[in-house]
Amino acid sequence: MSIQSAFNLAPLPSACSRCAIRSQSLCGALTDVALSALNGISRHRHFAPGQIVVTEGEPAIFANVVSGILVEKKGLADGREQIVAMLFPADFIGDAQRDSSDTTVQAVTAVTMCAFDRQGFEHLLVHHPVLAHCVLDHAMARLENAREWMLLLGQKSAEERVATFLLRLALRQADAGCRHVAPDMLEPGLELEIPISRAQMAAYLGLTIETVSRRMTALRDAGLVAFRDARSIRLVNLEALRKAAGDQDRN
Amino acid sequence: MSIQSAFNLAPLPSACSRCAIRSQSLCGALTDVALSALNGISRHRHFAPGQIVVTEGEPAIFANVVSGILVEKKGLADGREQIVAMLFPADFIGDAQRDSSDTTVQAVTAVTMCAFDRQGFEHLLVHHPVLAHCVLDHAMARLENAREWMLLLGQKSAEERVATFLLRLALRQADAGCRHVAPDMLEPGLELEIPISRAQMAAYLGLTIETVSRRMTALRDAGLVAFRDARSIRLVNLEALRKAAGDQDRN
DNA sequence: CGTTGGCTTGAGTCAGATCAATAGACGTGG
DNA sequence: CCACGTCTATTGATCTGACTCAAGCCAACG
Numbered sequence: 133m134s135i136q137s138a139f140n141l142a143p144l145p146s147a148c149s150r151c152a153i154r155s156q157s158l159c160g161a162l163t164d165v166a167l168s169a170l171n172g173i174s175r176h177r178h179f180a181p182g183q184i185v186v187t188e189g190e191p192a193i194f195a196n197v198v199s200g201i202l203v204e205k206k207g208l209a210d211g212r213e214q215i216v217a218m219l220f221p222a223d224f225i226g227d228a229q230r231d232s233s234d235t236t237v238q239a240v241t242a243v244t245m246c247a248f249d250r251q252g253f254e255h256l257l258v259h260h261p262v263l264a265h266c267v268l269d270h271a272m273a274r275l276e277n278a279r280e281w282m283l284l285l286g287q288k289s290a291e292e293r294v295a296t297f298l299l300r301l302a303l304r305q306a307d308a309g310c311r312h313v314a315p316d317m318l319e320p321g322l323e324l325e326i327p328i329s330r331a332q333m334a335a336y337l338g339l340t341i342e343t344v345s346r347r348m349t350a351l352r353d354a355g356l357v358a359f360r361d362a363r364s365i366r367l368v369n370l371e372a373l374r375k376a377a378g379d380q381d382r383n
Numbered sequence: 384m385s386i387q388s389a390f391n392l393a394p395l396p397s398a399c400s401r402c403a404i405r406s407q408s409l410c411g412a413l414t415d416v417a418l419s420a421l422n423g424i425s426r427h428r429h430f431a432p433g434q435i436v437v438t439e440g441e442p443a444i445f446a447n448v449v450s451g452i453l454v455e456k457k458g459l460a461d462g463r464e465q466i467v468a469m470l471f472p473a474d475f476i477g478d479a480q481r482d483s484s485d486t487t488v489q490a491v492t493a494v495t496m497c498a499f500d501r502q503g504f505e506h507l508l509v510h511h512p513v514l515a516h517c518v519l520d521h522a523m524a525r526l527e528n529a530r531e532w533m534l535l536l537g538q539k540s541a542e543e544r545v546a547t548f549l550l551r552l553a554l555r556q557a558d559a560g561c562r563h564v565a566p567d568m569l570e571p572g573l574e575l576e577i578p579i580s581r582a583q584m585a586a587y588l589g590l591t592i593e594t595v596s597r598r599m600t601a602l603r604d605a606g607l608v609a610f611r612d613a614r615s616i617r618l619v620n621l622e623a624l625r626k627a628a629g630d631q632d633r634n
Numbered sequence: 635c636g637t638t639g640g641c642t643t644g645a646g647t648c649a650g651a652t653c654a655a656t657a658g659a660c661g662t663g664g
Numbered sequence: 665c666c667a668c669g670t671c672t673a674t675t676g677a678t679c680t681g682a683c684t685c686a687a688g689c690c691a692a693c694g
Binding site for chain 2: 206208209210212213214216217227228229230234235257258261264265267268269271272274275276278279280281282283285286287288335337338378379380
């Protein structure tokens with residue numbers, strides 16, 4: 133957070149200056165010289181919906197999501213899967229300092245990302261402390277998210293899970309990149325696009341498809357949300373939704 | 384991991400040179416000059432069993448665990464709690480770059496830790512890249528643990544959870560600090576001390592005390608483990624225990 | 635020796651899983 | 665255009681693993 137003030141508005145390397153997420157993510161914290169260096173080792177890559185970007189246990193990549201949605205998941209031998217994170221534009225992919233990924237990364241929508249050369253990135257990490265700081269900050273944020281989800285998976289009921297998911301998604305969507313949005317600065321009546329399928333919601337929330345579907349209709353019948361269709365909903369009663377999510381505050 | 388090779392065996396600052404966990408944790412990666420600087424801003428603190436070290440939402444501290452066991456937990460408004468991590472000697476406490484802790488840290492046994500001045504630590508972080516690298520590495524390890532636990536909480540049955548817990552604990556115990564032990568290098572017949580109560584196991588595994596107890600006796604009756612008493616068990620059939628844990632490999 | 639706290643065990647209940655059927659959206663090809 | 669298969673989501677009926685409630689055990693301790 134303190135670094136953001138060091139941000140410099142002078143001319144930028146061509147590729148980055150036109151980038152949609154330039155002011156966010158890692159890039160936002162970098163000085164021109166660092167950004168220039170980063171640009172030198174990056175290239176855009178595209179993925180189709182459903183395509184696997186990284187497989188659990190195989191070498192990680194380093195990349196920024198430019199557009200599209202992805203999920204990170206972990207699997208058990210018998211096929212059960214748990215989604216451990218959703219990735220949005222400006223999110224960073226890749227486990228710095230680890231030689232194999234602990235998750236499978238899969239594109240949900242069509243995805244564009246800005247991929248970095250591994251060696252080059254680790255080299256930059258050493259020589260640009262501000263980048264290292266930024267990567268650490270991102271890692272801490274991911275950790276915090278993971279732990280919040282542990283609380284959800286270990287303690288919350290099905291309905292609380294679904295409600296929490298919708299609120300988090302709304303927050304992330306309202307956010308739209310400019311990080312650190314006020315916790316409860318959500319306006320009632322907000323239209324929400326759910327970018328993942330019911331099956332993926334189930335894998336994310338530790339439930340079955342059927343239970344997700346049932347709890348969604350329950351929230352609708354209780355007047356907390358309204359449906360346009362299965363994938364796009366409107367938050368009607370925000371206060372009640374927060375209460376249904378279980379944490380009372382901070383959502 | 385590559386940094387470890389930069390480790391220097393020359394004379395050390397007095398306090399650190401006598402420290403039980405000197406060669407591990409953050410300290411192990413540091414050069415003498417950095418370690419000396421770290422030593423300058425650290426002092427030992429003691430906590431009694433059950434004592435709260437940090438409260439969720441309040442300012443974090445920075446410290447290394449020297450001896451004893453602690454848990455990190457997150458709570459819901461109505462009192463439900465989820466333990467998100469167990470802390471062992473050599474573990475690092477504190478969310479670098481965040482101004483409030485996202486977890487409550489509580490001593491389980493009597494605890495000694497080596498606490499660092501916050502300002503001083505962040506200052507060191509900037510001026511000693513090797514320390515920053517080390518903190519990032521630690522954060523990534525914590526993230527990986529959190530995600531493995533998400534898989535457990537979201538997908539595994541009660542028995543799988545308990546079996547996984549015992550195996551992880553055994554690994555950590557055999558480990559005893561010298562990190563990166565071979566995954567399945569556990570010898571059958573290993574005596575295991577469970578440092579936490581059934582209630583804490585329940586809060587860690589997302590179960591109730593009763594279910595933990597029942598699954599423990601089930602594992603005993605099935606001959607996978609043997610009890611000395613509730614808190615100290617022996618791993619009898621390691622292969623079956625791994626299978627019961629559900630991941631098949633990597634444990 | 636009574637009390638207290640941690641653990642186990644039993645009996646009954648319920649939230650969520652499983653199994654199964656249906657409906658709508660979407661293409662594809664005749 | 666319609667018939668068909670596929671895929672996703674919803675809904676219903678039933679089942680079950682874990683929770684709840686309750687009792688009992690044992691060791692520690694005043």
